[in-house]
Amino acid sequence: MDLNGEQNVAAITFPDTGAWDKWNTVFRTLPLSAGSNMLTLRTEGTGNGICLDYFYLWKAAGEPVLTSIRFTSPTILVEPGKKTSATVEALYSDGSTAALSREVRFVSSDEQVAFVDPGGTIIGIAEGSATITALYRQYTATVTVRVEVPVLTVDLAHTYRPVTHVASGMLYGLADEGRPADEMIAAIKPKNFTQMAPNGIHLPNEESTPTGDALKVAPIAARHGATVTIRMPDIYPTFPYRWVSWEDWYAKVTSMVKATLNSGATNIYAYEIWNEPDWTWNTAKAGPFTVGWKRTYDLIRALDPNTRIMGPSISQYNENFLRIFLTYCRDNNCLPDIISWHELGGPEGPSTPYIKEHIARYRQLEQQLGIPPLPISINEYGAQIEEGVPGYMVQYFAQFERGGVDTANAAFWFRPGRLSNLITDSGEKNGGWWLYKWYGDMTGMMAMTTPPSRGMTLGLDGIASIDPDGQMARVLFGGTDGEAVIRVKGLLAYPFFGEKVKVRVEATPWYGVDTAVDEPYLLFEGAFDVINGEIRVRLRGLKRSWGYGMTITSFDGMMREPDPIPMRYEAEDGVVNHAVVWQSAFASEGRYVGNIDFSDSYVEFSAVRVDTDGLYQLEIGYANGTGSPSTHVVTINGKSSVTVTYPSTGGWINAVPNMGNRKTVTVVVQLKAGDNTIRFAKGKGFAELDYIRVVGSALSSPDE
Template sequence: MDHLPPTATGPAAAAPDRLRVDLADRGGPVLRGANGALYGLSDDGVPGDAILAPLRLTSISQKPEGGLQHPNGDALTVAEAHFRAGGGDVFVLVQDVYRRWPYEDLGFDDYLAKLDAVARRVAAHPRCADFVLVPFNEPDAIWYGLNAPGAEDFARNADRFLDHWRTAHARVRSVAPGLRVAGPNETRYDHRFLPRFLAFARDHGVLPDILTWHELDAASLRDFPGHHDHLRAVERDLGIAPLPVCVTEYGNRRDLSVPGQLVQWTGMFERAAVHANQAYWDVAGNLDGNVAQTNIPNGGWWFFRWYAAMPGDTVRVDPPRPHTIDTLQGLASLDARTRQAHAVLGGAAGDADVVFAHVPADVFGDAVVALVQEAAWTGYEGAHAAPRTLLRTVTPVAPDGTVTVPLRGMDRMSAYRVVLLPAGDGTPDPAPVPWRASHEAEDAAITGGRVRVLGTVADANGYAASNARDVEGLDRPGSAVAFTVTVPEAGAYDLDILYGNATGEPARQRLTVDDGPPARVTYPCTLNDAHRSRLTVPVRLSAGTHTLTLAHDHGAVTLDRIDLTAGTGEPFARYEATLADTTGRPERRYADASGLGTGALLLGAGDAAVFDVYAPRDGSYRVAPRADGPVALAAHGALVRAAAGQEPRLLLAAGNNRITVTGPAALTSLDVRGAGDGDGLAGLPVTDARRAGGATVVRDGHAPEGHVLDGLGAGASATWRVRAERGGPHLLFVEYANDARADTGHAYNADVISATALLRVNGGAARRVTFRNTHSRHNFWTLAVPLALDAGDNTLVLIGEDGPAPAIARLRTGPVVGG
């Protein structure tokens, strides 16, 4: 389908959906409670700090330190990165101390000894007040049979669990009186058991500090509000004050990574003012499907970035079909101090009108600037650049106090952010929306492949797929998918391919345009053939209709969808200052609506704006602060001053980069230009390394320079000499592969393991570097490591540790400023 700008008119269709945002019906402060993650962190450094900091996760769920259920994700270990990024509660799933799934039952005395040990260790942590112990996980299905259908069996099993709950609760209190306890943590909301549990807990003084259960089925999108209402009614009947709630697992594979699905879940939980953690199905350390690589966001990450940035108080949202699965839903907020209203919506295709009612004149005046942006689905492993702005316009407030923002041609899997700000003098620049069209693989001409259905409501744990279908079986000579596309004008286009590759090494297809010569397309590995990634291939097309054919060459590639986008020349992004994170209390001035139309951020002494800047690849970019005076830019440990009109060159890492701007000045935007120039980087080939302790160099045709440094285990090392033109902060880019896995026998996840090595610079203290799993020993990702180098010659040493070691393909380094 063609993706039309929101103000354009598409083919005749039904009347647009209407989502109403009532700015006068305010709730409490935005909780942001539904951004939590189960095993979203696997190690300190996976995911990276620049990915975690903007999200401000309110809670995470992890295993006890040293627990055997998973090979990584130890609560005390990952808590350091979580707290560093401003994160909230850490839920410790105590039964994950066991190895088997379902948990082996070695007797309750055995469990109590383990519970005591976990409680003592958590209680010794300096931030033990931020931890919550979850003594039991899914007791309806594991150990206790609370899901027994017969009344007699249920009563017997319930009594046994309640007795054990009382004992476990008392044991935690005896070890650490201030340590919080959560439960019962069943697989579902249990109308039958929960009243019995709460009455017992009230009568015996063992109420949980936080009430927990799971909402995993697609039906939860319909049923959760009723569950929450039932809970509050039970509490009232029992005379119990409302307990805090955390839904410790929500969503399924069809939801994770998909912005349009995540809107439905988070909007539902935010309205109920409860916390919630996304479920863990496949890979620890990727924030449950929202981080493509250690530092690289996908579309789901950008949705949660919007959620974290919502200011002020929640306001009422009336969707066209409340509590209905896979329909247009949303959440919204109003902040009188910053004079902004935010609405995030999605979950349906087609057209919609977002109607803001009771727009307060004392906040916005008689006209607003409306800004619309889209976070698209890019798969679990596909990178997503900063969301594209689709609409930027001044809209008068109607006499009845409403503002209507039209959205046309929405994608069901995308989320959309609508921001209202006061309109000053002048006219905003129109949003440059390049032409774009999408084509489903199942609708193309297929030779030697099969259409597969997955990710439907009936198959909620199936992986997400565009239009719930893809084409598999393209694994032999002659297999091909031919797309018929029509483009409006001649020029350069980006061909984005949503795909899966489970072959264990890069796979290839031949791309032909009409009858032209074939070009080779190489697809990196993905976790499995349905774990989507996105690959961008440049093509040049003449105006009119063409056949784009992707044909088998080597391995097997599953094709989902292609997107064609008109080329826009040199990459360029503008980040609005009034929408950036801030420290201090800078004022916002909206007197001028020209340019971006979003006004200026007045940075005083002690104020700062923090921007999340996306870089498509490792390299140098021109970064221009638009301000009325000189400002300072801080990135990756470096500081540079920029006068008005200057564009310092900064070395950025592929993915997200946190850039802080300080004044004093009036700042309107941070403009970033360039595709990532890597010509100035100093290359450190693995063949140049001085090796010791068993480290070797072996050939690998998939590595960028044809070799890898292998055998970097305990006692091994590799040393490089690098010359720096000037001293100061640098970035070291380490290209590596790692496919270490644990043999735990879990059918529902891959049990991938990170690899580690120690890095020592110029004989200084060694620090651990953690390399996330790349799903193949022939899949090479890049990890950016900040370091300080001296002017002149320097020594870099990578030292192996016990445990999995990465295969190193290449090192490159350069100064952050002017790199």
């Protein structure tokens, strides 16, 4: 036997077992290294053969030995139709543990409730409980799996703050007069805008001219009851900022403050001294940020003793940075009037569930440092793939409202003057605008919401309000697929609701940033008996990217039929072969298929249903950033095929800046009554595929 390249470390003799179907074992002690080892068995000139089945490794005498196994969670929760993973670990005689990933077998006590595959992936099938058993050698462990529909609980009797539309702000949401139109701004009742420094020359996201000067748009914000934050470093032309000198910075700050004072603006929320100093401050040239903050703070206060100062506006919550910053500011009399940081998602995706923890830890930090509670401004929120998407944005609303934040501004990843992607490239309302409009409709007091327990993962969440004067409760929610229950309790605290209430539920879809949505869809209106002061509204067919609005009033006997919802077939939900599913706020449902680049690449849609045989118009959402026409070969039911040509769209779906790169084409196809299978395969050039939709017969015009 050779070990790690060293020959003849050990010799093994395999005794005769008497027959080929009889087995025995032999043992050898080997000096193995931590990590990977290579064992090589070589014959030594004998003509006899062996059948080798397996080998086990375990530590020699005196080393810890395996005593049992266990699941890492005492109970596992999973939703119907969703997946989760079961993790098993080994326990050793010295109290240590180690994860087990191989040779563990899993068995479900009831596969009609919860199915488990060989790798430990658990799939919720139907509501109920099941026991999952793990088997490893002679050891076993069990865990209870509960399959539950997620429940968002609203307690109308527990109000916690007045409605102020905390999260309705935007970064560079205003460009100039008319961009966006006043009617687009008014309905969402924005609280705050963060805008470019006065007389700045900043060119954000490759804009060709400066836009969104704070003092020029302040009157627009004031018309709609909003305040403006002045982002001072945006007086520089580029981001990241290019520091010149302290003399230059002093002159710029002096100019900005004097311009603000001379403007007569009365709705300035704060001066924001710097933006994301944790990576954009030039310590080598400007010195430590804390010292730079103090020098700038003192200059502003000498010129303007009244307007509030905000900071440090770091790119993400960083407790060590904040501790150093606040300790210095406390000791040097330069504490900000408003504390700020950004919540832009983690390095691997959105991180909304962490916001609650960040706020709580920050408040603890204030107490530790003896600093009175400061207003919190999350002056940029939302990852690039989330911007404007209702199902994501409502989860931020919930965290900021419950967390007691003063203002929160949606980030600016693409174009200015579009209310952070709530308006299409042609200036129309998209699905995200309607969510913010519903938010703006809230009045009265915020009522406490409790999302389902799910750890640090995204999912169902929402906000609620109660207005006794208007005799109405509102609930906004989203973030999950499939089924959910909205439990509303505390109704007895408001006698005007009576014993029966009317519930109206609407949906605002997400078809991509640049797809207009004229009106939300009415899902249903119904009467619910109030039992023990509460109602439970079960909803099915929810979509993770959509937003949902519920209103609750006393029952008036009037009901309206639900709206028909056009059927879209999403590329990412089809069979995707040798291609990649990507996320983007510019895509329908927030996802699309790209890299359809190979001879065997295709996307196949099944169950495309029509009522009768015939020719139909098929709308295709796509992007082609090649600069030249591209094609896909479209096969219908494995037989007939047609070539669809995609004109260039000027860029790809997730391009920055994005000039409406997701476009549509329509092609005529022959479909049969019932379900059809439609496959898109690579043709000439390259194109990304977002969705398809049957919009009408070949002799009719599209239905929207």
